[in-house]
Amino acid sequence: MRVMVLVKADKDSEAGVMPDEKLLTDMTKFNEDLAKSGVMLAGEGLHPSSKGARVRFSGGKKTVIDGPFTEAKELVAGFWLWQVKSLDEAIEWLKRAPFEDTEVEIRPVFEAAEFGEALSPELREREERIAEQAAENAKR
Amino acid sequence: MTATDIRRTIDAVWRIESARLIAGLARIVRDVGLAEDLAQDALVAALERWPEAGVPDNPGAWLMAAAKHRAIDQLRRRALLERKHDELGRELEARQEEEAPDLDAALDDPVGDDLLRLVFICCHPVLATEARVALTLRLLGGLTTEEIARAFLTPVPTVAQRIVRAKRTLAEAHVPFEVPRGDDLAARLASVLEVVYLIFNEGYAATAGDDWMRPALCEDALRLGRILAELAPREPEVHGLVALMEIQASRAPARVGPAGEPIPLLDQDRGRWDYVLIGRGLAALERAERLGGAGGPYALQAAIAACHARARTPEETDWRRIAALYEALARLAPSPVVELNRAVAVGMASGPAAGLALVDELTAEPALAGYYLLPTVRGDLLAKLGRYDEAREEFARAASLTANARVRALLLERAATAARESGAARGATPTDRPPG
Numbered sequence: 001m002r003v004m005v006l007v008k009a010d011k012d013s014e015a016g017v018m019p020d021e022k023l024l025t026d027m028t029k030f031n032e033d034l035a036k037s038g039v040m041l042a043g044e045g046l047h048p049s050s051k052g053a054r055v056r057f058s059g060g061k062k063t064v065i066d067g068p069f070t071e072a073k074e075l076v077a078g079f080w081l082w083q084v085k086s087l088d089e090a091i092e093w094l095k096r097a098p099f100e101d102t103e104v105e106i107r108p109v110f111e112a113a114e115f116g117e118a119l120s121p122e123l124r125e126r127e128e129r130i131a132e133q134a135a136e137n138a139k140r
Numbered sequence: 141m142t143a144t145d146i147r148r149t150i151d152a153v154w155r156i157e158s159a160r161l162i163a164g165l166a167r168i169v170r171d172v173g174l175a176e177d178l179a180q181d182a183l184v185a186a187l188e189r190w191p192e193a194g195v196p197d198n199p200g201a202w203l204m205a206a207a208k209h210r211a212i213d214q215l216r217r218r219a220l221l222e223r224k225h226d227e228l229g230r231e232l233e234a235r236q237e238e239e240a241p242d243l244d245a246a247l248d249d250p251v252g253d254d255l256l257r258l259v260f261i262c263c264h265p266v267l268a269t270e271a272r273v274a275l276t277l278r279l280l281g282g283l284t285t286e287e288i289a290r291a292f293l294t295p296v297p298t299v300a301q302r303i304v305r306a307k308r309t310l311a312e313a314h315v316p317f318e319v320p321r322g323d324d325l326a327a328r329l330a331s332v333l334e335v336v337y338l339i340f341n342e343g344y345a346a347t348a349g350d351d352w353m354r355p356a357l358c359e360d361a362l363r364l365g366r367i368l369a370e371l372a373p374r375e376p377e378v379h380g381l382v383a384l385m386e387i388q389a390s391r392a393p394a395r396v397g398p399a400g401e402p403i404p405l406l407d408q409d410r411g412r413w414d415y416v417l418i419g420r421g422l423a424a425l426e427r428a429e430r431l432g433g434a435g436g437p438y439a440l441q442a443a444i445a446a447c448h449a450r451a452r453t454p455e456e457t458d459w460r461r462i463a464a465l466y467e468a469l470a471r472l473a474p475s476p477v478v479e480l481n482r483a484v485a486v487g488m489a490s491g492p493a494a495g496l497a498l499v500d501e502l503t504a505e506p507a508l509a510g511y512y513l514l515p516t517v518r519g520d521l522l523a524k525l526g527r528y529d530e531a532r533e534e535f536a537r538a539a540s541l542t543a544n545a546r547v548r549a550l551l552l553e554r555a556a557t558a559a560r561e562s563g564a565a566r567g568a569t570p571t572d573r574p575p576g
Contacts, residue, residue, distance in 0.1 A: 042416065083362075
């Protein structure tokens, strides 16, 4: 199964403060362990929300809101995509991550088959076009 | 935590730690079988202790320490046996004192050499292929004997015996615990890659049973491949194999229809391909090519898979390049199966008549006599040329040659379609009669 691991933002990450050298070293080591065990599929860190934007949808109206956003705990600062055998394995891996004071969330990724009937052929076709576009973008 | 929770945690820890644990122990005790026994003992100790004492903060280190104690006991007992008649008991005591701290250093393996050694041992040429596969899945993949048996539709005792015998063979042959060097390395590495790809293929195109794919086995093989790529990053063929597996696995969600029937590549819904895996596969292929390995057998196959992965629609497929890649592959490793694939590519690039001419050269090939894909391909080309009666016969023959129920159903359907086309071409009533 595939899981996404969501690392929450905090004051420092929102202020654009880079982690200290020890944490960086420990994180590099952790990422190496993930890769060496064949678990890591992808992983990225995100800029502070001050560099981002939101689009609010409300009754057909779209409003663009520029960052920063205030509720730091609800913001994502980075993510991993892991290939694991079970949620338990993901939990065991995450316990080895060099975090101090934070909560990190693990969320299993939907497999296409799990959508089942909810995805009508029309929706499926749209989803395909999105995937095709994504593939094309990835080539750039 | 309930007992079940702890059991699940222990399973997860075992999956993460077992290979490194066994590899580290194997270097010390110089016996893969004994190393696994020691690691298993540590696991049993964890099953006994953790439900009461709780899961330790660093479960991996706990297992390592528990196994180390047992390794030291073993070494002492062995030394004692060897020196049973030795009068110098005092000296032995002194030596044992020295041994313990060395073990700590010995078990610390930052570069992963132990794991690589274990990989080479599990795939050692003294072992039969089946034994290599079972041992690799068990010692490196962390699978239980039951899981391996289920994956290969083999009775549990058969697999258990295979593993026991493999360990004994390794011990009796005194296989050194080392990474092969020089000329030996290439051949031994090829054996490792073969085992990993065999596991992948058993999952990707199940040779027996009712299911067309067993995805868990593909995932295990991919994981082994990714681990190997980290252990031997300078070996282009390792990256070639990983690229091939990643790209093939990317099609898994699109290869099976709602009723479990296989869907051929060109009919697949490309929107359902897994673009995370495609991205990883193309990157691995690039790595293989950068290391000068574009011409290796796995890299060539990966390059062919990449041609399909890059085409957004079947019409965009670069069949000329695929035909050229198959030609290169055929020069490298001549095989009727590769020739058959080349014929398909030529049929797509230069028309069905050109493809059929190549296939017809292969019909006398004894190696392909019982191979269902030969009549399948021939049937396909004949149908494209409008020779439906011959196509129907070929599809029916192909159906009789496969052991996979899903594939057989698909082929019988194609035979029926060809029969209908034939009827329509003659202007007669279409027939629904199944082919004989």
